[in-house]
Amino acid sequence: MINTVVIRPCTPEDEPLMAEIVCDAAQAYKGKIPADRWHEPYMPLSELRAEIAAGVRFWGAEVGGTLVGVMGIQDVGNPAGDVTLIRHAYVRTTQRGQGIGGRLLEHLKGLARRPMLMGTWAAATWAIGFYRKHGFALTSLTEKEKLLRTYWNIPARQVETSVVLADARALGMLRETVSAAGEFAQIDGLWKPRMAGELNGQLVKFVRLKGEFEWHAHAHEDELFWVLEGQLTIALRDRNVVIGESEFFIVPRGVEHKPVCENECRVMLFEPAATKQHGD
Ligand code: NI
DSSP states (O other): OOOOOOEEEEGGGGGHHHHHHHHHHGGGGTTTGGGGGGGSSSOHHHHHHHHHTTTTTTEEEETTEEEEEEEEEEEETTTTTTTEEEEEEOOOOOGGTTTTTHHHHHHHHHHHOSOOOOEETTTTTHHHHHHHHHHHOOOOOHHHHHHHHHHHHHHHHHHHEEEEEHEEHHHHHOOOSOOHHHHHHHOOOOTTEEEEEEEEEEEEEEEEEEEEEOOOOOOOOOOEEEEEEOOOEEEEEOOOOOTTTTTTEEEETTOOOEEEEEEEEEEEEETTOOOOOOOO
16 A cells, blocks of 8 residues: 655754654765765754755655655745755655655645756766656756856865756756757767756657667657657557658657667657656
8 A cells, every 4th residue: 555645844843853864865875975075964953954044945745644755945046047946855765766756846846936956966866867857957067067156055076076957947047049969968878858948838858769669658648759860760550650850740649659760860859748758
């Protein structure tokens, strides 16, 4: 049986347990982040309280009436623009992989009225993957350095070993125009879509494809494939659709499809934020 997850604001009574959750979850960083940045306890209660005093508002996830995860947001204003930072996102080690972090993040995304940014360790690949799955994209090195200096108060050494992820609105704030070549240069693997913009609840993504994907369908979303370089075949159950360079094809909702290409092709996708890559 799956326990119900309840998301609620944290209260001062929660603080000792919150610090405990952070320290437990932060064990994942041990041996991964640079040794000179590791300290134990990872976040003493006094530091947690100082963060709250500095304006970090925490939400907690309860399972069976017990707090098991926390995530904070902090609104920061600056001449460069107002943003909301996601701060201190942690789920207890024993409660990982149950979608608790995702529930917290989606809740906070619903509350934020400003572009959202998230800073984490470059070595925390699992965290980066988590945010990417939830509509965030890694910013470039230049953007990252500027953002960390503008919105965070961290030493130079930490800037070096950190990355910044941005949601679609924050990306729009950073870039007036988006270069497809620039986006492709940031993609480090095949079949890994990179979110580059958002309009009306639809995401603009770039992806490098080669080989075969699995058969799948999206019950509620039409999906656009716009081939920028190369050639892509979309196998349908009754025929194959070959999309040439600078051509696009829209797979109607509910239709089973399988992207196939012998040589690498570079594609722009246009689909609602809720669309799952592997279908429903
Ligand atoms: Ni699809």
